Amino acid sequence: YIDAMLHYKYNLLHLHLTDDEGWRNEIKGLPRLTEVGAWNVKKVGEFGNFIPPTADEPRTYGGFYTQDDIKELVQYAKERFVDILPEIDVPGHSLAAIASYPELSCTPGAENYRVRSGEKIMDWSRGAPPIALIDNTLCPANEKVYTFLDTVITQVAALFPFEYIHMGGDEAPINFWEKNESIKALMRKEGLKNMHEVQGYFEKRVQNIVEAKGKKFMAWDEVLNGNLNPSAAIMSWRGMQYGIQAAKKKHEVVMSPTAYAYLDYMQADPITEPRVYASLRLSKSYEFDPIPAGVDPKYIKGGQANLWTEQIYNIRQAEYMTWPRGFAIAESLWSLPEKKNWTNFFGRVEKHFNRLDVAETKYAPSVYDPIFSVSRSADKQLIVELTTEVQGLDIYYSFDNSFPDRFYPRYTEKLVPPKDATTLKVITYKGKSPVGRMMVMPIEELNKRARK
Numbered sequence: 001y002i003d004a005m006l007h008y009k010y011n012l013l014h015l016h017l018t019d020d021e022g023w024r025n026e027i028k029g030l031p032r033l034t035e036v037g038a039w040n041v042k043k044v045g046e047f048g049n050f051i052p053p054t055a056d057e058p059r060t061y062g063g064f065y066t067q068d069d070i071k072e073l074v075q076y077a078k079e080r081f082v083d084i085l086p087e088i089d090v091p092g093h094s095l096a097a098i099a100s101y102p103e104l105s106c107t108p109g110a111e112n113y114r115v116r117s118g119e120k121i122m123d124w125s126r127g128a129p130p131i132a133l134i135d136n137t138l139c140p141a142n143e144k145v146y147t148f149l150d151t152v153i154t155q156v157a158a159l160f161p162f163e164y165i166h167m168g169g170d171e172a173p174i175n176f177w178e179k180n181e182s183i184k185a186l187m188r189k190e191g192l193k194n195m196h197e198v199q200g201y202f203e204k205r206v207q208n209i210v211e212a213k214g215k216k217f218m219a220w221d222e223v224l225n226g227n228l229n230p231s232a233a234i235m236s237w238r239g240m241q242y243g244i245q246a247a248k249k250k251h252e253v254v255m256s257p258t259a260y261a262y263l264d265y266m267q268a269d270p271i272t273e274p275r276v277y278a279s280l281r282l283s284k285s286y287e288f289d290p291i292p293a294g295v296d297p298k299y300i301k302g303g304q305a306n307l308w309t310e311q312i313y314n315i316r317q318a319e320y321m322t323w324p325r326g327f328a329i330a331e332s333l334w335s336l337p338e339k340k341n342w343t344n345f346f347g348r349v350e351k352h353f354n355r356l357d358v359a360e361t362k363y364a365p366s367v368y369d370p371i372f373s374v375s376r377s378a379d380k381q382l383i384v385e386l387t388t389e390v391q392g393l394d395i396y397y398s399f400d401n402s403f404p405d406r407f408y409p410r411y412t413e414k415l416v417p418p419k420d421a422t423t424l425k426v427i428t429y430k431g432k433s434p435v436g437r438m439m440v441m442p443i444e445e446l447n448k449r450a451r452k
Helices: 002-007 067-078 095-100 143-159 181-190 195-212 221-226 240-248 315-322 325-334 342-359 443-451
Strands: 012-016 083-090 164-168 216-220 233-236 253-255 300-303 371-376 382-387 394-398 423-430 439-442
Touching (some): 067 083, 143 164, 143 195, 195 216, 216 221, 221 233, 221 240
Antiparallel strands (some): 371 382
């Protein structure tokens, strides 16, 4: 992955080393982090909805980097002018740590927790912060947590020469904290008014630990709620607005907004892509401008594309999710906005598709896939409109269940499916050559979208 980054001027790898699904780096003196925390049950299907593992299913899927591994990786990257930013994500996203050392939790019963294997552990129906079904947070009111983090941060600081350590801070649920007596006692003692201030108390103590090791503290934008010292650097993921807010408070900012830079999002229609909670097409990534209007550019350290990999099981899929959207992010970060041109850019992307073919690097052809839009006519007929991200493509279609090619009807105007049709199949061509994938769209799916 580092080798691939080099080709497109990526000079920093943000390595997210801990989460609910695994603890990935060896910490001397805390062996259970990797004996227990690095392993879960291998599942195949739709992540987030897996059946919870039974007690007898083997926890053999996962792994971790030894400290020697990390030294080798850091050296390999350095020789290629790439820095590595380590992340230890706390206080949320900490189930692997809690499964290893339950005393780091505030919640009774934590000794029964296990590293997540893809089962549902959060209820997002009300938005953020989520409602936790189990408590995946370190306890801000527990002094053992800060001793634990001091040990972890001391070793991480020694392993990674980069000047920053990222300490997470995102998506920490509060519903277990709200009913916890030790948290209530902490609030009385420290004069904390709400759960934002509880997390702010935690973040300030963590920032002090990081800075005591000679490093700079960085975290996701939720930590802005805690009124951190301006020396804290902010990575803005929930949108540009939090980065703007942080820069105006004189924090250093890395822009990494979901709207442009989340490479784990689907790249085309969900009928062809591994299903994730949102979509991000190549043309949208190309609109990324990390320096918004009205912000002093000196506070914008740069931008970042995020590839979250809990649903990505091998390097081939990591390549597929990264390219070509990684091209768009790189060009957006290294180019003045007025120099950017989508048509020119995509012409070069196609040349790089040829290079990736020769290199046998996997990439997504999703940009060639048509975009489906649905509506209803006045008499309730289903109407289907097909568009493409790039110019010069022809779309051919069928409703008779056969596979269309360029001798089939060419799309020229909105379609009304025949009343007995069950499937719309479409494929895009450039001249005489197919470039898009054969897309099989159930009419029932189009009807569902029209109802929404």
